[in-house]
Amino acid sequence: MHENEHEMKYSTYIYVWLALVVLTWVTVAVASIDFGNAAVFVALLIAAFKSSLVVAWFMHLKNESATIKWMVATLFIVFAIFIGITFTDYPFR
Amino acid sequence: MSNHAATMVAHKHPSDVEGAKIGMWLFLFTEVLLFGGLFIAYAVYRSVYPEAFQTAAANLDTFIGAVNTLFLLTSSLTVVIAIVALQKDKQKMAVWMIWATVLFALGFMVNKYFEWSAKIHHGIYPGSPELLADHSKGEIVFYNLYYTMTGLHGLHVIIGLIVFFFVLYFIKRRPVVTEEMPYEILKNVRGTSRLAVVSEKGEELGTVAQLDDKVELVDIRLTYEPVAEKRDPRNFVKLENAGLYWHLVDVIWIFLFPLFYLIT
Numbered sequence: 001m002h003e004n005e006h007e008m009k010y011s012t013y014i015y016v017w018l019a020l021v022v023l024t025w026v027t028v029a030v031a032s033i034d035f036g037n038a039a040v041f042v043a044l045l046i047a048a049f050k051s052s053l054v055v056a057w058f059m060h061l062k063n064e065s066a067t068i069k070w071m072v073a074t075l076f077i078v079f080a081i082f083i084g085i086t087f088t089d090y091p092f093r
Numbered sequence: 094m095s096n097h098a099a100t101m102v103a104h105k106h107p108s109d110v111e112g113a114k115i116g117m118w119l120f121l122f123t124e125v126l127l128f129g130g131l132f133i134a135y136a137v138y139r140s141v142y143p144e145a146f147q148t149a150a151a152n153l154d155t156f157i158g159a160v161n162t163l164f165l166l167t168s169s170l171t172v173v174i175a176i177v178a179l180q181k182d183k184q185k186m187a188v189w190m191i192w193a194t195v196l197f198a199l200g201f202m203v204n205k206y207f208e209w210s211a212k213i214h215h216g217i218y219p220g221s222p223e224l225l226a227d228h229s230k231g232e233i234v235f236y237n238l239y240y241t242m243t244g245l246h247g248l249h250v251i252i253g254l255i256v257f258f259f260v261l262y263f264i265k266r267r268p269v270v271t272e273e274m275p276y277e278i279l280k281n282v283r284g285t286s287r288l289a290v291v292s293e294k295g296e297e298l299g300t301v302a303q304l305d306d307k308v309e310l311v312d313i314r315l316t317y318e319p320v321a322e323k324r325d326p327r328n329f330v331k332l333e334n335a336g337l338y339w340h341l342v343d344v345i346w347i348f349l350f351p352l353f354y355l356i357t
Contacts, residue, residue, distance in 0.1 A: 008177040017170040024162050024350075028155065031355035040139075043351035051344045058173045058340045060333075065111060068118055075122045079129050086133050091140070 016057045023050050110330045117334040121341050124249075128345050131242050135352060138234045145231020151357040152217075153239070154208060158354035161204050162346065168197035169343045172336040179264070179329055187332070188264060191257050194339070198254050205247050209240075239353055246349060249342045256335045264328050270315045276308045 027046045035042055056062045061072060139146050175190035216223030219237050228236075279285055279301060286302035290311065298304065301311075 008180055010174055010177055013170055013173045013177070017166060020166045021163065024159065024166065027351055027355060028159055031155075031351070031357065039356055040352075043355055044348075047348045047351055050347045054169060054340050054344050054347070058169050058343075059337055064114070067111075068115060071115070071118055071122070075125060079125065082126075082129065083133060083136075086137065090137055 013057065016053055020050055020053060023053075110326075110333075113330045113334060114337070117337050121337060124341055124345075128242070128245070131238070131245070132348065132352075135238050135242070138231070138238065142229075142231025142234060145229050146235050147357050149228075149232040149235035149239075150353060150355070153354045154211075155354050157204050157208050158350050161201050162350045164197045164201045164204070165343045165346050168194045168201075169340050171197065172332075172339050176329075176332055176336055179332055182324070184264065184324075188261060191261055191264075191332075195254055195257050198250050198257075201250055202247065205243070212236075242349060243353070246342065246345055249345070253335070253339050253342055256338060260328075260332050260335045263325075263331055267316050267318060268325065270317070271312050272315065273310050274313050276304060276306070276311050279311050279313065280304070 023046055027043060030042060030046070031039070055072075061069065171190045171193040175187045175194070178184075178186035178190060212218065213221075217236055218224065219240050224233055224236060286300060288301050290298040290301055290304060292298055304311075
């Protein structure tokens with residue numbers, strides 16, 4: 001067996017999948033409620049939560065080394081800066 | 094003998110699981126930024142044309158979008174189950190789960206095909222005269238983004254399919270090893286006397302028993318079914334990395350689905 005492998009169980013992943021399916025249903029159900037401008041925010045919040053489940057469990061990020069975790073964190077910071085720069089610039093043109 | 098051969102393979106090709114994974118993550122980062130740029134473009138245009146985006150999004154089929162979301166989520170589950178199965182050395186299970194993944198991916202593409210052809214049939218595609226004449230600027234931008242982003246995503250699904258076929262090949266492959274063996278030993282191994290021997294130039298030299306004692310070393314080619322502990326450990330990281338790619342494709346869809354289908 002390999003050094004950074006962890007004991008894996010089928011059932012854990014089935015639970016994560018169930019949570020993802022339920023959250024998909026929630027996204028669809030919630031879409032018919034009129035949140036006004038907050039609708040995008042609610043949809044993105046659920047999508048972000050679903051993604052974090054996929055990244056943490058399915059992509060095993062939670063079991064990875066600190067190196068990989070920091071790399072992913074750096075990516076998020078870089079992407080946040082891109083978004084920040086865009087939206088501090090674009091609306092004022 | 095096959096055990097010995099398998100050990101040799103493992104030694105000849107040391108694997109660096111961590112390094113391979115880091116390489117894959119770095120590649121995934123470029124993918125995130127590729128799609129990220131498009132998501133930012135979507136956000137900017139949505140802030141410019143909020144009503145048009147809502148009108149246009151209402152015309153997309155939420156049901157197909159939801160079914161496709163379930164297909165991708167389930168295919169992510171089957172990949173991860175394949176990884177666990179391979180780790181538990183359940184090769185057959187792993188192979189079946191990869192096939193299941195391929196099936197869901199194909200299902201996704203079939204749905205996409207029907208979805209796109211219905212839209213194209215109604216004259217909604219980038220640059221179509223009907224789209225340009227009958228729709229507002231914002232709706233045109235929405236549909237252009239829709240085709241670009243789901244198109245690029247669909248391309249990734251197809252690439253993922255191809256990657257899984259490679260992984261299947263590697264898992265199912267029977268390793269072949271060439272080993273040197275002194276003739277003295279080989280001729281005394283039971284069952285080898287009638288094996289054909291070929292020279293380096295490809296000439297047939299007869300059977301092992303017919304060789305004369307001037308022969309010192311013989312290369313033997315072994316095709317073997319590796320025992321559980323000796324299977325090529327690199328298959329595991331190949332499947333793991335293919336899985337990482339596949340999950341990223343899933344994550345991108347998790348965002349595409351609400352942004353294009355649900356915000357009406």
